[in-house]
Amino acid sequence: MAYRKLGRDTSARRALLRSILTSFFAHGRIETTEAKAKEISGLADELITLAKRGDLHARRQVLAFLLDEDVVKKLFDTIAPKYADRQGGYTRVLKLGPRKGDAAPMAIIELV
Secondary structure, eight states: OSSOOSSSSSHHHHHHHHHHHHHHHSSSSEEEHHHHHHHHHHHHHHHHHHHHOOOOOHHHHHHOSOOOOOHHHIIIIIIIHHTTTOOSSOOOEEEEEEEEOOOEEEEEEEEO
């Protein structure tokens, strides 16, 4: 299987991932379910790699995915230069215990 469906149709899944990634880059660390954390880890790495290029086309590609222009500016100006000499693996997923309400496995995803 190429990706996790997360119990949603395509448009709802895309909207969810865009929202989570925008929050992730705004705060640098978020707590979510394990499946969502694993799914956005690869997407976050792709966006950081685009931001490392730093050209106008890359900025427009990232703007087409993320929801907030201020977050895109932060990604290009502060986050991407930190990883200029790193070849990948920009995120870390730390597993937490189950969520109290429904026992869903929780995780923290953060920038390395």
